[in-house]
Amino acid sequence: MSEKLSRRDFIKLAGTGIAVTSAITGCGPASRYTTREPYTKMPEYNYNGKSTYYATTCRECPAGCGIVVRTMQGRAIKVEGNPIHPVNLGKTCARGQASLHGLYNPDRIQEPGTRTRGDSALTAIDWEAAIQIVSDALTSDPNSLVFLSGLANDHVYDLAVELCASIGAPKPIRFSAFELFESQATLRQATKTVFGSTNPLYFDLANSDVTYSFGAGFLETWQNPVANTRGFSKFRRGSDKRGYLVVFEPRMSQTAMKADEWIPVAPGTEGLVASAIGKLVAEAKLGSAPVAFKSVNIEEASTLSGVSVETLERLATIFANAQAPLAIPPATASGAPNGLGSVISTLNLNVLVNNLGKPGGLYLSPDAAIPAMDSSATYKDLQDLVGKINAGKVKTLFVHGLNPVFEFPASLGFEASLANVETIVSFSTYADETSSIADVVLPDHSALESFGYQRVKTNTLVPILSGAQPVVAPFYNTMSTVDLLLVAGAKAGGKAILPYKDEVEFIQAKIEPLMEAADGYFNGADLPTYWASFQQFGGWWQNSNSSTAPVSAGSLDVAPQISTELSIGEGELFLHTYLSPILAEAGANKPWLQEVPDPATTVMWNTWLEINPKTAEEMNLANDEVVKVITEAGEIEVSVLVYKAIRPDVVAIPFGQGHKNYGRYASNRGANPADLFGSTVNEAGDLVYSSQKVKIEKTGKKYPLSRMEGYTKLERDLGEH
Amino acid sequence: MQKVLDLIKNPSFKIAILVFVLVAFSAGLVGIYFTQIPPEQPILFPHNRHVNLQIQCLYCHSGAWKQASAGLPTEQKCWACHGQLKKYFDPVVPVSEWPIELQKLNDYAVNNKPIKWVPVYQVPDFVHFNHRPHVAKGVACETCHGDMSKKTVATLEQTVNMGWCIDCHTKKSANDPVLQAKLLDCGTCHY
Amino acid sequence: MANHNIPEVKANWEETSGVWGMSIDMDVCSGCQACVAACAMENNIAFVGEEDSGYGRSLHWLRVEHTFEGEYPEVEATPFQPIGCQQCGHAPCEPVCPVFASVHSKNEDLNLQVYNRCVGTRYCANNCPYVARVFNMRDYERPEPLPNQFNPDVTVRRRGIMEKCTFCIQRIHQGQDKAKADGRELLDGEVVPACAQACPADAIVFGRLDDPESKVSKLSKAGRGVKLIEELGTLPRVTFLEEEKTYGRTG
């Protein structure tokens, strides 16, 4: 500990030195009172004033990209992609780049503390007391303990699963706004229905020549946007033939902006359009349509979706004639009452053109490198959890890597239910909505300060276990949650004792089986060597493709049950909610991410409501006017942004802002559209949110949106001149 | 009014003004002097003794020939030599009888504390100085840092400013226009 | 934007092809803003907050432009176009600076902004046809411990100073220094600016234009290549590869 402490002090001092130097820039050599210090025990490869690079895993989203962090004198200064990591091959997204602003966030929780429910301030405690609190919780009734976990912390989740299993507590619940907004459960269930597999699907965008996307924002947040963008780049320019992308969705997203054609379909009719295209393709190719497409009425589909029959026929011809056609299932549209049917329809389209296991088609990702202990929860599970809490059956709630009070829609009633929990323990690194009401806050290291691993589940043809290691010594008096649980378990005794000394030993135990795994990127004769390589390369992966071709489970012969119910709630406009491509669910506290313009609208630092110019004119709304958006579940106030590329019957709001308590950069900024969601779930157990109807009322207020783009501010039509 | 005028005309008033100006001026001078004296280092490192023992500069400041920063030795490195010197290592000799500076070093090394050296040669952070090309071109350390065999702690031998850099760059590259273009390019140091 | 292949300008450009160049493929640029964030992280760019950024004071060295054309439902998005400093060979920003703060590097053929010489007349920014220069309006606050993230190779700018994309000159210098220490020539692709390094679509390619074999030289001369408003005679070093919205076009 002492060594860590001294290094931390050193980092602080070095930081001060830099600040002083930066403050006197331009004043000449007056920085007389700065000091320079060598490391007390500097590794032999480390020179003062020279950068060292550490490979680790980005934890800004669950995708598991490998990154290399440039450090200098104990400070992380730049995130770069890990060029050998097979998922992202040295590339990063804006969120990954800005993860340093998470590490150096001024609003991190610096030490463990407790509070009386309702207070805002924490009373500092030492880690001994913290360990006591956790061990007390572990020794109480295991059935009353619930562990809530996020998606981007596999090793913590794995340990929690083991711990819960050992003491007999219910299995940890894993969820995040990613799951909600991309309706992952629906896709999982559809995959199971169509291909009979639980492995994630791999869409080989790179080798496709015609891709129809039914609304998955695969260049923005869906699955692994970095890998998808790389695939997209190959799709467009990787071979002699330029790939052709058509996107069907009610609002032109960033992905649709890159498409060659954007087909504005009515919300919830994506599956219908896919079926109609399927029918036309089948008729062109096979002469007659299989059962799954037979019953589709093209005219009706055209009327409902707003896509003309000619367009459908033209698109069907292109798709039928393509060498490597690919249909990507909906993401947002899965959150409709008919979501499951829509996803099945699009997957059926792939089965129909038989691109299964072929370049440019569909693959099933291989099993995870180390056995997966999870399948994420569905929204239904959350509703059950809230029911359980309300019934007083939960005494202790552990929350790690997740901000449920913000990420769970208000209609779920999670926040209200917390009154029935005796002890809420948050392991959050940042002051957020959940940790600010938690009774005990035991901050984990931030992502770049901790060990860990992450299974790469999507966008991969090989098993990958991406490894994480600290790139800097912990900045504050934080403690790894795995260590904390292990120590507390040991203290609690009995079944809570797990056979690991600390976090590193736990991870080593997990990766040990991989030492002998065939065709690995590297192998190790002994664990220390293997462990060193695992840290050096930023994880382990197989060299060769071990994916499998999906096999149709006969879904073409089943007429899909596509519900005709297209909307829920009352109101004149559909609400289209999407995960903000830049902020996602937890990026709002990073100042530079806030200042990165949204790709489609170039808005920074706020939430906006996109509305078609025609609708805006009818409702007499102009840019920057604040409107009230109302559903049965709630209402929010948000500034209007007139957006040309959206259906007139749809308004869109991004999710990501609207934090009440998430540090100085995110708090009280923008609005949270999840407040508007109802509580209906679809057949797969995902929340129905994309068919939500809303009412819009003027408030008479104005709040100017901060936009990068300027010409619409001048409110002039440039076409004239 | 007249009294004020009389006061102003009084010679002692004029003298008082003069004295005040002189005092203020000297105070300013003293202030400037205090900013110019060499900074106090945590350890009065005797460079001269080490250099006279034929220890190369690059032995301790090893970064100078391969990177921008010359670097400072860790106290481990200091202790690697001093630990082997019988005189100090001998457990018979109590620490309190060691030379005072070595006692300090011992304190840092034993307690694992970084030594907070005060930089003597410093360029503003809008100037990016790289030791490597200078050493590679054969510029002797003495050229800028003075003859360390005659100094204990480092002192500022040169006013490190742009005119001095440019002057030397111009002279060294007088016969090589390509090199001169590089050495006098603003972007070589400022970015 | 405009593709005026004025013969004289082209001829002139051939003569002074420049040293460092960049090509940006607008067909694959997905507008993900990774370059923007990477640039900010690499170059110690300050964030300015909601009010100032909304008022056009954000300090992005790189902005990704796009617009919508036409009316719904025939609306189309123009391709994403990341625009930073074009490192003009004949840069209009340079001669107008009264104190030689905006100068041309003879050695690297880059546009330099010497921060410590800048007095803040902002003339260069007015004269930049690409609106690529940004001005530090204030000492933007970066509360502790955010300054720990500063890249020591890049000057931290204060209020009253112009700044702009440098083609990550610190990385160029490092690369050259390393190559020189190793006693070899710089390899193509050895030096990458932060934006190109991050770009998931590999839309940004950076390299030497004076090396006809480098990737960027070849791309710059490709048929899709367009330089921004080159009819002004600025000799920009960034080539944009245009989008082709066609199905199955080869090449």
Added chain:
Amino acid sequence: MAVLADSTKSFAHPIEHDHEAHLREEHLMLDPRPRGEMNAMVMEAMTTTSWKFWAVAAFLAVVVVICLGYYWGYMITSGLGVAGINRPIYWGIFLVNTVFWIGISHAGTFVSALLKVFKAEFRRPFTRAAELMTTFGLVQAGLSIFMHMGRVWLSYWLMPYPNERGLWPNFHSPLAWDFLAINTYLLSSTMYLFMPLIPDLAMARDRSTGWRKSLYRVLALGFRGTEGEWAHLRFAMNLFAFAILPVMFSVHTIVSWDFAAAMRPGWSSTIFGPYFVIGALQSGISAVAMVLIVVRATMKNMKYFIRPEHLDALGKLMLIISMAWAYFFFNDYLVQWYNGDKWTDLLLHFHEEGPVGWMWLAMLFFNIAVPWATLWNKSIRRNPTALFAIGFFVNVAMWFERYIIVPTSLSINRFPFTYQFYKPGVEIPLSFGTLALFILLYMLASRIIPLVPVWEVQEGQMAHSLKKFGNESIITISDLEE
């Protein structure tokens, strides 16, 4: 000689002829008073202050301290962010003010030097008032430039001085020319103000006591009026009158090159030089008229020196310049109509229809319509209130014109993505600060230096007489032309 001989008596003579009486009343040159009396009048004008004067001066001083001292300090310590500039509108009201004040300063030199070169006699009583405006206007222009700089504490880098770095200013830059030209102009106009002042200071020295005596004794440099002193002064003043005119033209054209040398649509134009010069004269001459009207109304004995004939002459000048200005303004559109550059076209439309289109209209209305409609009329030209109002609106409109040229034009460039609005911030108090400083300096100077060049008036009166041709009495033949 005859007039001089008469001059002591003529005042006492009964006026016999109505027309002659009218002419004497009309022309200061024909209405001499005993020189001692005239000197006394000027001294009295200088030394007479009322509580109103001090109240206004105190108010202005407070405005200067708050607007210039406080706000400028605030801006220096917190950065230019407190002003309204942004990307791409990097130049805002500070540059508008610079151009405006340089424009104001032009007329002073114009009337005092150009009219002297052309021997226009009516100039005599107000050359100093105008020249004083030049100097103080330039001070405001210089201040505005300093305000506009991002790091004003390093502004000395614009100065050519030898340094160890071997770095000099970049003389390719119009801003470096600006530095040379404005400094040349400021120095020479100050010298040109001071030289004719020496004899008047000597006169004031002979007529004052106390601190004024000490002050004037120092300022008059020991001038007695010997033959040699007069000979040197006469030559120097003639040379200045000739040489300062090209300097004046160069200054404002160089200010215009700041814009015209830039590669911006709407700025890059060869017409900018003459256009700016004429614009400067337009606002400057109106400002001279305004100042004279105020001086005439507020200072003692000034109604004797400044008469409707002077307002009349300035009114005519205003009309002429307004016509020339309209022509150059039209040229902007003419050239654009032929070359058809789409960005310039957009810019010109933006001037008219953009958010400050009202300024554009006001500028045309007050700079063209109003002078053309009114200044033809002699009685309007001679009416101080009317002329003041016209001058005021012309000045406001010329300020608008610069506003349209600077920030409004910067709104538009070749990248529509970056278009922005301009909302002035701390520029507003700072602008009022410079205006207040100008007025304050002028007020204080009017009580310290003789605002009327007495010796020049007396020299003129000495040489003028009425001549009778038949039944008509005239001064010069040109009087017959009206």
Added chain:
Amino acid sequence: MTDKKMLLAIFPDVNPAAVGIKTLRELGIQDDHVDVISGLPITEAMMGRKKHPSHVPTIAFGGAVVGFVLGGLLAFWTPISYPINVGGQPIISGPPSVVVLFELTMLGMLLSTFVGVFLDSKFPNYEPKEYVTEVSDGKIALLIDCLGDDEDKIISALTNVGAESVRQAEAHQL
């Protein structure tokens, strides 16, 4: 040998003063022993005297030359002292140099003219001088250097042609 004396004659106007000068010349007093003090720039011709020599034109011309040379140094030497390429323009370029040359030539000329006036007129000079304050009210004063013997002769002659007073000139603080 008799003492040298300085007389101060005050005339009410230009004409009598001109006659006075003529009278003095007739009395054998050379023009360079007479100085005219006046509140107005009456010309030498009015007084029937030679043009007063002045160095100001020469100094002005010299100043212009110096300014031109300085301008040349700024325009042509300073760019080479640290050659920096801007915008692909030549290091020494014509059009901008014209501006620099013009401004500095004008500045040199005007500044030296001003300085020339100071030099030629021995400004500033606060020593006691012979002077009467009535000059600025329109009187013309003649300062006459003469021998003590001629004093009475001169006084009576000048009084005859209209001098208001002729007396011994006394230097006093202005």
